[in-house]
Every structure is written in C-alpha cells, then in structure tokens.
Amino acid sequence: MKVAVDEEKCCGAGQCVLLAPEVFDQRDEDGVVILLDEQPSENLHGSVREAADVCPAAAIEVSEDA
Amino acid sequence: MxxxxxxxxxxxxxxxxxxxxxxxxxxxxxxxxxxxxxxxxxxxxxxxxxxxxxxxxxxxxxxxxxxxxxxxxxxxxxxxxxxxxxxxxxxxxxxxxxxxxxxxxxxxxxxxxPKRLPGTDVAGVHVLRTLDDSLRLRAELSRARNVVVVGDGVLGSEIAATARGMASDVTLVGSQAAPMADQLGPRVAGMLGELHTERGVRLRPRTGVEAVQADHGRVTGVRLETGETLPAAAVVVAIGAxxxxxxxxxxxxxxxxxxxxxxxxxxxxxxxxxxxxxxxxxxxxxxxxxxxxxxxxxxxxxxxxxxxLGADRPYAPVPHFWTDQFDAKIQVHGVPHAESEVTVVEGDPAERRFLARYTTRGTPVAVLGWNRPKQVRTRRQEVVETFSVPALEPN
Incomplete structure (x- = not known):
C-alpha cells in the first residue's frame, strides 16, 4: 500500500489522526496533515483506508498495488 | 434485518x-x-x-x-x-x-x-448550494463592485469573507448580533465580527431586509428595515436551507x-x-x-x-464542524449553546490562536479551536462523554 496526501486540500479536521495516529499527524501551526509513513505495514491498512474514506476533504489517496 | x-x-x-x-x-x-x-x-x-x-x-x-x-x-x-x-x-x-x-x-x-427571499427572482441575486451556483456567483463577483450577502450563518459569513477578496465593497446583513452567533455563542461570534470588520466587510447585524431593488430585471440594491439602502451589483441570499x-x-x-x-x-x-x-x-x-x-x-x-449490514447500532456522534474565514480556521467538536459559559483554556484570543471550552450547567458541551486545529482535536475527548450513549444494558 502507498499513501499520498494533498496538503492544499487538507482542511485540518484531524479525522485521519484519530483513526491512524501511526500514519498521520498534523502540523502544529495550521493543522495540515503530515504523512508519517508512506508505506504503512499491513496491520495498519484497514485504518488507513478508513482514514481515506472519512477524510472530509478527500485529501488522502491510497493506492493498493504499490 | x-x-x-x-x-x-x-x-x-x-x-x-x-x-x-x-x-x-x-x-x-x-x-x-x-x-x-x-x-x-x-x-x-x-x-x-x-x-x-x-x-x-x-x-x-x-x-x-x-x-x-x-x-x-x-x-x-x-x-x-x-x-x-x-x-x-x-x-x-x-x-x-x-x-x-x-x-x-x-x-x-x-x-x-437553499431558502430564497420572496421577490428576488431577478438577475444578480444568487443562492449557493451547488457547484453550478458557485461558478455562476464566481463569475459575477469578479465583476461586481459592491456585493451584499444576506444571512450571517456559516455560509453567509464564509461567502462574505471570500467575496471581500474579489469585490471592493462587501456588506454582510444578518439577523444575529454577530456572524455565526447561533453556532459559536456571542463571545466568539463577536470576535469573528471584529475580524470581518477589520478586513473591510461592513456588518449590518440584527437587521432585516425589506426588499431587493431591481431595475430592468437586474438587481441594483437592498433596502434594509432600518431604512438604509445598500447599492448592490450582486446579492447572495444565504438565509439557510x-x-x-x-x-x-x-x-x-x-x-x-x-x-x-x-x-x-x-x-x-x-x-x-x-x-x-x-x-x-x-x-x-x-x-x-x-x-x-x-x-x-x-x-x-x-x-x-x-x-x-446488520450492526443495529445507534448513531451518536460528537458533532464536528469547521469554517475558514480570512486567516481564521475555526473548528468545533460538540455543540455550543448560545448561553454556554465560555472559558479560554489555552492560548490568547487577542492573538487569535486559542482554545475555548463551552460548558452548560456544568457539562462540557463543546471545545473550539481558533487557529488551533491540531490542539482542538486532542481536546475532543473532553466532550465525548456528553454525547455517548449511556451503557445501561449489556449489548
């Protein structure tokens, strides 16, 4: 799995951090997403997909084949 | 099932x-x-x-x-x-x-x-709900010299802030004491009003609209209940939906x-x-x-x-919304009441970076971050219990 984030789209809601704190964090100053792990281990795939689904700005892209 | x-x-x-x-x-x-x-x-x-x-x-x-x-x-x-x-x-x-x-x-x-005002079926009067609405309004705002936004909820306030970057003269007319007062309570809404004023949006709070004026089927202004008439090349009606x-x-x-x-x-x-x-x-x-x-x-x-798929679970969320206006990113977890007591728990409102807790009769009902998106998320926990379903029976 490969994860990408769009910082410009990110609205700073932080839903991704609530779901997958191992993979996502937020910048202190403006709350924009920080991608901690571009290729998270398999046990995190479920929560990362969930984070991509619930992101209210559709700012997380997950590609499965990478 | x-x-x-x-x-x-x-x-x-x-x-x-x-x-x-x-x-x-x-x-x-x-x-x-x-x-x-x-x-x-x-x-x-x-x-x-x-x-x-x-x-x-x-x-x-x-x-x-x-x-x-x-x-x-x-x-x-x-x-x-x-x-x-x-x-x-x-x-x-x-x-x-x-x-x-x-x-x-x-x-x-x-x-x-979107709700509409009666008698506003003239060119230059807009509502905003769909992508097409937004594109139509965008085309008009880029030409309009003066814009009146009617309605000071979250949508009207955001439109006024965005329009201010596009048109020279923007007025926000609304029924509340300050923009978004119903959602944010009087104290934080007052600060939002100050931000709008500082950035050049003219506010007409607690003001009703009497009529939209038109000439040859094209809007020319908005007459307020106070008697004032605001000239307008474009009017946005954001009075709810x-x-x-x-x-x-x-x-x-x-x-x-x-x-x-x-x-x-x-x-x-x-x-x-x-x-x-x-x-x-x-x-x-x-x-x-x-x-x-x-x-x-x-x-x-x-x-x-x-x-x-068979879960049979109640939906009992901690509501969350955000709004971005000018350089303010406001995020709320929970539901503030207009009469809630507001306590600043971190940061400084004067610097426009702070966290506030809303309490109603001793119960925390919301946390709000103003340019503190990350920190407000970590405080969400403080209101979770207020919204959780009481565990009365094992299930």
Whole structure:
C-alpha cells in the first residue's frame, strides 16, 4: 500500500489522526496533515483506508498495488 | 434485518458516496445504485464558498473521487435524473426521466435546498448550494463592485469573507448580533465580527431586509428595515436551507424538518436517511437532531452502512464542524449553546490562536479551536462523554 496526501486540500479536521495516529499527524501551526509513513505495514491498512474514506476533504489517496 | 440484496442511494453527494464506499468497505457485494439530481460526479461542498468561489481552485478539484475510484465501487451512478417519488412499501423510486428503480433497501441522501427571499427572482441575486451556483456567483463577483450577502450563518459569513477578496465593497446583513452567533455563542461570534470588520466587510447585524431593488430585471440594491439602502451589483441570499423532502411529500414517511428516523437512522422498514436531510434520535443526548455539516455526511453514512449490514447500532456522534474565514480556521467538536459559559483554556484570543471550552450547567458541551486545529482535536475527548450513549444494558 502507498499513501499520498494533498496538503492544499487538507482542511485540518484531524479525522485521519484519530483513526491512524501511526500514519498521520498534523502540523502544529495550521493543522495540515503530515504523512508519517508512506508505506504503512499491513496491520495498519484497514485504518488507513478508513482514514481515506472519512477524510472530509478527500485529501488522502491510497493506492493498493504499490 | 439481514443484509439486503440491493441498495439504492438517492443523492450523489458526500453522504450518498460515503454510504456506497462504507458498504463496500464492510464487504457488501450486492447491487448498489446511486441516483443523483445533478449531472456532476460527486463533489465536495465546503470549497464552494471558499476555494472554488474565489477561483483558487478549478471546479475539477472539488471532485470527491476520480472516475476510476467511482468505477471501483462497482456502483451504478444514474446522474442528472432527480428522484420525484418514493413508494416505501415497494422501495421503489421514480425519477424525473421516468425511470423506476427498486432495491431491497433505500438510503435517502437528498440534502438541502437553499431558502430564497420572496421577490428576488431577478438577475444578480444568487443562492449557493451547488457547484453550478458557485461558478455562476464566481463569475459575477469578479465583476461586481459592491456585493451584499444576506444571512450571517456559516455560509453567509464564509461567502462574505471570500467575496471581500474579489469585490471592493462587501456588506454582510444578518439577523444575529454577530456572524455565526447561533453556532459559536456571542463571545466568539463577536470576535469573528471584529475580524470581518477589520478586513473591510461592513456588518449590518440584527437587521432585516425589506426588499431587493431591481431595475430592468437586474438587481441594483437592498433596502434594509432600518431604512438604509445598500447599492448592490450582486446579492447572495444565504438565509439557510430546508431539507430536500418535497419529493417525499406523498410517501407516508414522517417529515418534520427532515426525514424523521430512529436512533439507527432508519425511517421505515428498509429505508434509511443520511446527511443534511436526516433527522434522527441521538441517544447520547436523548433528543432529535439534524446536522448540516460535512463531517456528519460521512459519519452518518458509515453508521447507516453498518446498520444495513446488520450492526443495529445507534448513531451518536460528537458533532464536528469547521469554517475558514480570512486567516481564521475555526473548528468545533460538540455543540455550543448560545448561553454556554465560555472559558479560554489555552492560548490568547487577542492573538487569535486559542482554545475555548463551552460548558452548560456544568457539562462540557463543546471545545473550539481558533487557529488551533491540531490542539482542538486532542481536546475532543473532553466532550465525548456528553454525547455517548449511556451503557445501561449489556449489548
């Protein structure tokens, strides 16, 4: 799995951090997403997909084949 | 209810799309059909009053999913064909073009329709709900010298802030004491009003509109109840919206400012509602609730998808919304009351970076961050208990 984030789209809601704190964090100053792990281990795939689904700005892209 | 063999989602916006994706994520392999009123593939609404309206984003950027991601859902999208009637017993939906779609379960996600002011059917008067609305308004704002925004809720306030970057003269007229006073309480709304004033938006709080003035079918100004007349080349009416339930009038479903649902977001056997249109029973608060925000669209859709797959769980979220106006990013977890006591718990309002806690009769009801998006999330925990369903019986 490969994860990408769009910082410009990110609205700073932080839903991704609530779901997958191992993979996502937020910048202190403006709350924009920080991608901690571009290729998270398999046990995190479920929560990362969930984070991509619930992101209210559709700012997380997950590609499965990478 | 056992898993339905087919699901029909009425409404192709955020809540409808999230329903489809959550069903698939939950392992659902049945037939899924989505019917939508607009011709556009599902797109996101929050940018319509900000990045799309200002022109910073091309409209394509507001798309929620790429074409291939939509195809991957395996759902059939029937677009540009509004639903006009529902037969609940048959779970049949009739559309404007004459289609009849049937499924074992139906999810209603038709959203809202903006309210309009009477007598404003003239050129230059706008509402903002759809992508097309936003593009029309954008074209006009880039030409207009003076703009009047009527309505000081979240949408009107955001439009005023965005318009200020495009037109030279912007006035925000509203019924409240300060912009978003109902959502933020008087203290924080007062600060938002100060920000608008500082950035050059003229505020006319606690002011009603008497009439929109027009010449040769084209708006020229807005006459206020105070007697003042504001010249206007463009007027935006953002006085709220009503659940889009007109098409359900003869369905027999209970409608009361939304589709009335139980705590599972179920309106009738095999019929659910999600997003802006859904009024459901929040078991944690023990009251009926309807939310008009982006986060709820997704969260409620997930809850309904799970219930369609047999979860039988109440939907009892901690509501969350955000608004971006000028350089202020305001985020709220919970539901502030106008009469809540507001305590600044971190930072300094004078510096416009702070966290506030809202307490009503000793109960924390909301936390708000002003340019503190990360920190407010970590404080969300403080209000979780207020919204959680009491664990009375083992389940």
């Amino acid at each position: 056992s898993e339905p063999s087919s699901v029909l989602v009425v409404g192709a916006s955020a809540a409808g799309l999230a329903t489809v994706e959550s069903l698939r994520r939950g392992g659902y392999r049945g037939t899924v059909t989505v019917v939508g009123e607009e011709e556009h593939a599902p797109y996101d609404r929050p940018p319509l009053s900000k990045q799309v309206l200002s022109g910073n984003w091309e409209s394509e950027r507001s798309r929620l999913r790429t074409e291939s991601a939509l195809v991957e859902t395996g759902a059939e999208f029937v677009l540009a064909d509004p639903a006009v009637r529902l037969e609940p017993a048959e779970r049949a939906v009739h559309t404007a073009s004459g289609r009849t779609l049937r499924a074992e379960a139906v999810v209603l996600a038709t959203g809202l329709r 009503a659940p889009a339930t007109d098409w359900l009038a003869e369905s027999g479903l209970r409608l009361d400012d939304g589709v009335v649902c139980d705590s599972r977001c179920r309106a009738a056997a095999g019929i659910y509602a999600v997003g802006d249109v859904a009024r459901w029973h929040h078991e944690g608060l023990d009251r009926s609730m309807r939310l008009e925000n982006r986060t709820n669209a997704t969260e409620q859709a997930r809850a309904v998808a799970a219930n369609l």
